[in-house]
Amino acid sequence: MKLDSLIPAPLRKPAKPGTGNGTPGAAPGDLKTSPPERPSEAQRIADRAKEAPADVLAWVDQRTGGAGFLTGMLYRKVPKGTNWFYTLGSATLFAFIVQAVTGVFLAMFYVPSATEAYSSISHINNDVFLGQFVHGMHKWGATVMVILIFLHMGRTFFFGAYKYPRELNWVIGVVLLILTMTMAFTGYLLPFDQRSFWASIVGININGTGPIVGPYLSDFLRAGPELGATTLARFYAIHMLLIPGALIALIGAHLYLVVKLGTTAPPWLRAERPKSAAPVSQLEAGTDGNGSPPTR
Amino acid sequence: MADEADKRNGAEATPERAKPDPPGYFEGESMTRRRAFTVAAQGLGGIAGAAIVLPAVGFAVAPIFHRGKERWEVVGPVDDFVEDTYRQVVFTETEGIADAGKTLAYVRKGSEQLGEDPGEIVAISNRCAHLGCPVRFVEAAGNFICPCHGGVYDFVGKVLGGPPVRPLDRFQTRIRAGQVEVGPRYSVTSQLEAVRARDPGEFTGGIWEYLYPPRPSTFPPP
Numbered sequence A: 001m002k003l004d005s006l007i008p009a010p011l012r013k014p015a016k017p018g019t020g021n022g023t024p025g026a027a028p029g030d031l032k033t034s035p036p037e038r039p040s041e042a043q044r045i046a047d048r049a050k051e052a053p054a055d056v057l058a059w060v061d062q063r064t065g066g067a068g069f070l071t072g073m074l075y076r077k078v079p080k081g082t083n084w085f086y087t088l089g090s091a092t093l094f095a096f097i098v099q100a101v102t103g104v105f106l107a108m109f110y111v112p113s114a115t116e117a118y119s120s121i122s123h124i125n126n127d128v129f130l131g132q133f134v135h136g137m138h139k140w141g142a143t144v145m146v147i148l149i150f151l152h153m154g155r156t157f158f159f160g161a162y163k164y165p166r167e168l169n170w171v172i173g174v175v176l177l178i179l180t181m182t183m184a185f186t187g188y189l190l191p192f193d194q195r196s197f198w199a200s201i202v203g204i205n206i207n208g209t210g211p212i213v214g215p216y217l218s219d220f221l222r223a224g225p226e227l228g229a230t231t232l233a234r235f236y237a238i239h240m241l242l243i244p245g246a247l248i249a250l251i252g253a254h255l256y257l258v259v260k261l262g263t264t265a266p267p268w269l270r271a272e273r274p275k276s277a278a279p280v281s282q283l284e285a286g287t288d289g290n291g292s293p294p295t296r
Numbered sequence B: 001m002a003d004e005a006d007k008r009n010g011a012e013a014t015p016e017r018a019k020p021d022p023p024g025y026f027e028g029e030s031m032t033r034r035r036a037f038t039v040a041a042q043g044l045g046g047i048a049g050a051a052i053v054l055p056a057v058g059f060a061v062a063p064i065f066h067r068g069k070e071r072w073e074v075v076g077p078v079d080d081f082v083e084d085t086y087r088q089v090v091f092t093e094t095e096g097i098a099d100a101g102k103t104l105a106y107v108r109k110g111s112e113q114l115g116e117d118p119g120e121i122v123a124i125s126n127r128c129a130h131l132g133c134p135v136r137f138v139e140a141a142g143n144f145i146c147p148c149h150g151g152v153y154d155f156v157g158k159v160l161g162g163p164p165v166r167p168l169d170r171f172q173t174r175i176r177a178g179q180v181e182v183g184p185r186y187s188v189t190s191q192l193e194a195v196r197a198r199d200p201g202e203f204t205g206g207i208w209e210y211l212y213p214p215r216p217s218t219f220p221p222p
Helices: A041-064 A066-074 A084-106 A117-126 A131-158 A167-189 A194-208 A214-222 A229-261 A280-285 B033-065
Strands: B073-077 B087-092 B102-109 B121-125 B136-138 B143-145 B159-161 B170-176 B179-188
Touching (some): A084 A131, A084 A229, A117 A131, A131 A167, A167 A229, A194 A214, B073 B087, B102 B179
Antiparallel strands (some): B073 B179, B087 B102, B102 B121, B121 B170
16 A cells, blocks of 8 residues: 555556445544644655655656556456466567677677677677676577577467467567577677587578579578678678567567457366356346346 | 437438538549649658668678679699599688688599599589588598588599588689689589589579579689
8 A cells, every 4th residue: 555655546556346445534523623733844845755756657647648558558457377388478578688688788899790700709708797697698598588489489379379369469479480580590600600600601501492582592691602701790780780670679569469469368267157147038138137237 | 320310410410512622623633632742742752761771672682693703713733633532722712701711622633534634623612512511521432521411422522422412512723834723613413514603402403403593693604
C-alpha cells in the first residue's frame, strides 16, 4: 500500500471489480469545534517531496498518455498453467540485450581491418581491463542466444502457440531466427584468426552452392571473387549496423503482438466449463438458469 | 442493427441533394485536384526513396560486376620444376590483406606420359573443390588429400573419392625470361577442360555451366 502511494493513479493496478476504492472515509466532524491541525512548513515540504516521483510520472503521462499502455501491458492477464517454459522468450531477449551491450563496448576497441583485426582482439583479450570478460560474454552469449532461440521456438511449436491468431508472430519469429543466424555467421569472421577465416570461407562457399544465384551471393558476401580486404569491413557493417537495426525493429513487432494477442494456455489444460451450464434452450431465450441475462 | 437511420444519427431523412462541386472543378476533368496531389506526392516520395535506396544497393552489389586487375607473379626459374612431382609455391592472390591474401599452388612441368605438352607448366590450386579447405599433396600416395572432409584427388587433381564435386582448380601459367609466372585462377571440368573460376562446391561442365553461371568478377579461362 505504501508503495502504491508513489505510483500515480493511472499507473496503479486497477482494483478488483466489486471491492470499491478502499474503505470510505470518516464522516467530517464539526470543523469549528475541532479544526484540523495545520501541518508545519517542514511537514508540507516533506509531503511535497514524497509526491515528487509521482508528480514526475504524472507529468510524463499527461503528455504521452503512456500509462494506459503500460498498465495494459504490465497487468495483462496470463492464462492458467503459465509456467517456466514461457520465460524462454524473455531469456532470448535478455541474451540479445547482453549481445547488444557487450557488442557496443567491444566496438570501442575493435578495428575492422584485415591487417589489424586480429591484433585488436588480442589487445582486448590481453591488455584491456575486463576485456577478456566482455569479449567472452559476447562470444559465449552468442551461442547461448542461438540455443535459447531454438528452445523458445520448440516451446512455441509443442504448445501449439503458433496457431490462429498467432501465425504472423511465428513468421516474424522465423525471420528473427534467420537474422540471428546471420549475426552468428558474420560475427564469426571478425576475430580474423585461422579458425574464423577458414570457417567463413567454408560458410561463404556453402552459400555459393545454391543454383543460379549462389555464385553471385558469395561474390556479394566477399565483395569480390576472393575473400579480401573489404570482406571484413562488409561483414562488420552487416554484423553491427544492418542486422541489429532489423532485429530491434522485429523484436518490437514480436513483443507488440505477444502483448496484443496474449499467450496461450499449455495444451494439457482444457477450457473450463461453467459448473451449472445452462441448457441451450435457455441461452437462446436470453436467460441463464437463474433467470438473469447472460453477461456475455 | 446499424441501419440507415443510425448512420444519420437519428436525423430526419433528407432528400438527395446534388453534391457541391469540389473547389477547382471544371467540366470534363479526368481527375480531382485532391487525387492529382495525392498521386504527385506519392510519386515524388517514390522518386526520393529510390534516389536513396538505388545508389546504396548499387554500392553494395557493385563488387559482383567488378573484375580486378590481372596479376602475374614470378614463382621461380623453370629449372626448379620437374614433371613427376610437385613443388609448393606461395604467392599473393589478393592484395591488401597481408598474409591472408596469399595462396598456395602445386607446380610441375607438363608430363608427356600424361599426354601433356612438356613445355607447359601445370599449377594446381590447393583449394579443395568441396568447400575450400587447403589440400596437401602426399608424395607417398601421389594424391592430394583434404583434411576437412576427406576429399582425395589423383596426381592431376581429378577426384578419386570423398565429397568434392570437380577436380582441383588451376592457375594460368607462362614462362617469361626463363622464369615461371603464375596468373589468374580457373576451374576445370571432370575432363580437365578449362572453364571460368568457380567457387568450391559448384559443379562444372554440362548443365552445371548454366546452374552455376560464370561470375563477371572472374577471368576468362585460357
